[in-house]
Amino acid sequence: MTVKGAALAAAAAGDFSELPIHNPSVECASRERIRAIQLAGLIEQVAWTYERVPWYRARMDEQGVSPADIRTLEDVRKLPFTDKSVLRDTFPYGLFAVSLDEVVELHASSGTTGKPIVVGYNAHDMDLWADCIMRLVQMAGVVPGDRAQMAFGYGMFTGGFGLHYGLQKLGCMMIPAGSGNTERHIAMIEDYGTTVLVATPSYALHMCEVGEQMGFDWKASTLRVGLFGGEPCPPGLKAEIEGRMHIVCTDNYGLTEVMGPGVSGECLASRDMQHIAEDHFLWEVVDPDTGEPVPDGEEGELVLTPLGKQAIPVLRYRTHDLTRVTCEPCACGRTHARMRKVRSRSDDMLIIRGTNVFPSQVEDVLAGIEGVAPHYRIVVDTARGLDRMTVHAELKPEAFSDSFQQMEALRRLVEERLKGVLLVGARVKLVEPGGIERTTGKARHVEDRRKPSA
Numbered sequence: 001m002t003v004k005g006a007a008l009a010a011a012a013a014g015d016f017s018e019l020p021i022h023n024p025s026v027e028c029a030s031r032e033r034i035r036a037i038q039l040a041g042l043i044e045q046v047a048w049t050y051e052r053v054p055w056y057r058a059r060m061d062e063q064g065v066s067p068a069d070i071r072t073l074e075d076v077r078k079l080p081f082t083d084k085s086v087l088r089d090t091f092p093y094g095l096f097a098v099s100l101d102e103v104v105e106l107h108a109s110s111g112t113t114g115k116p117i118v119v120g121y122n123a124h125d126m127d128l129w130a131d132c133i134m135r136l137v138q139m140a141g142v143v144p145g146d147r148a149q150m151a152f153g154y155g156m157f158t159g160g161f162g163l164h165y166g167l168q169k170l171g172c173m174m175i176p177a178g179s180g181n182t183e184r185h186i187a188m189i190e191d192y193g194t195t196v197l198v199a200t201p202s203y204a205l206h207m208c209e210v211g212e213q214m215g216f217d218w219k220a221s222t223l224r225v226g227l228f229g230g231e232p233c234p235p236g237l238k239a240e241i242e243g244r245m246h247i248v249c250t251d252n253y254g255l256t257e258v259m260g261p262g263v264s265g266e267c268l269a270s271r272d273m274q275h276i277a278e279d280h281f282l283w284e285v286v287d288p289d290t291g292e293p294v295p296d297g298e299e300g301e302l303v304l305t306p307l308g309k310q311a312i313p314v315l316r317y318r319t320h321d322l323t324r325v326t327c328e329p330c331a332c333g334r335t336h337a338r339m340r341k342v343r344s345r346s347d348d349m350l351i352i353r354g355t356n357v358f359p360s361q362v363e364d365v366l367a368g369i370e371g372v373a374p375h376y377r378i379v380v381d382t383a384r385g386l387d388r389m390t391v392h393a394e395l396k397p398e399a400f401s402d403s404f405q406q407m408e409a410l411r412r413l414v415e416e417r418l419k420g421v422l423l424v425g426a427r428v429k430l431v432e433p434g435g436i437e438r439t440t441g442k443a444r445h446v447e448d449r450r451k452p453s454a
Ligand SMILES: [Zn+2]
Pocket: 267, 268, 269, 270, 275, 330, 331, 332, 333, 334
């Protein structure tokens, strides 16, 4: 692969000094200073939340903890956890801590059932968000003047606008192409001299293939950096895209409930890890079953408390993402803790082409269709670079028929209903009665065959 630009070439040779660090006084601070910033942020955040959000005040009163009890970082453990259901139950504005007149942007993500998760931002939150994005894009070598083409959809999803605002604030030319029409995307790279591509890794791979079919010369193109997000990026997939597109790719981590993209980002010195923006997020790693902290450096569920976020100040948000965190110094010069990239979750959620899919959603749909048994299996693999989901659904004996038309009509009905709920297409295969393997204990509903190739 060809690395384009002197700074990226130096980084590829192990010299990271030419890559800019956005806010070195914070990003390269001593552990002691980082902890002091976090503690001041936590004390303020808990007071802000307690005073303004009745839901948290009630929980904290129940647990007998008040803002005055937060004196050390470890005191965060006295606070209640927050999970997705709280945001759903308080839909749409129940957790807001500021007047709606002050809210300048609203985003949402799909929940497991029914209502979406809604989050709001005031002007202060938008600045904080842009700060996080400016950091992580510079870790990948993006500089003011870069031309960044967005291949995420815009809309309620946080990924598109989150990256857009941060890149623009850094001084990049934004090319808001949005999702879809791959040939057009490739033509735009050529026409506009795009240097940075923002995409899901699976879509980037798809672009790569379409470009090759079109005879597009990736090596000679202006594109030099890929910023990935929206779904986990296995190292093998990243390496393949880097090699075929002749670009450097990093990915970042975030979730709507605590902000959106920008919680952590990959630097070029530590490719399997992501630096957490520790002044903006207090992290904990807990045992997913007990909620107790795991020993330093061991794997557990990531729990996040945003610091300084005003419109929706969630405390101890349980991400269900499994990771481990190290505070060892990094060769890039940053001192902020690094989390290992998330590959698995403590619940069964799947990410299909950037969309969250829960097996429970599939179960609910199947339960609502006459003739379909409550036995199913979800298989996820990749086809032509894109995620593909296949739902194997078992028929009840009375619904099993020799009539092809009848079976095909039922199969299509299941596909249609699934698409309506999941918002992402799934193939359906009907299985004869008894055809889905029964297991004792927890049924294995999901088989994820998307494996890193390296
Ligand atoms: Zn680093």
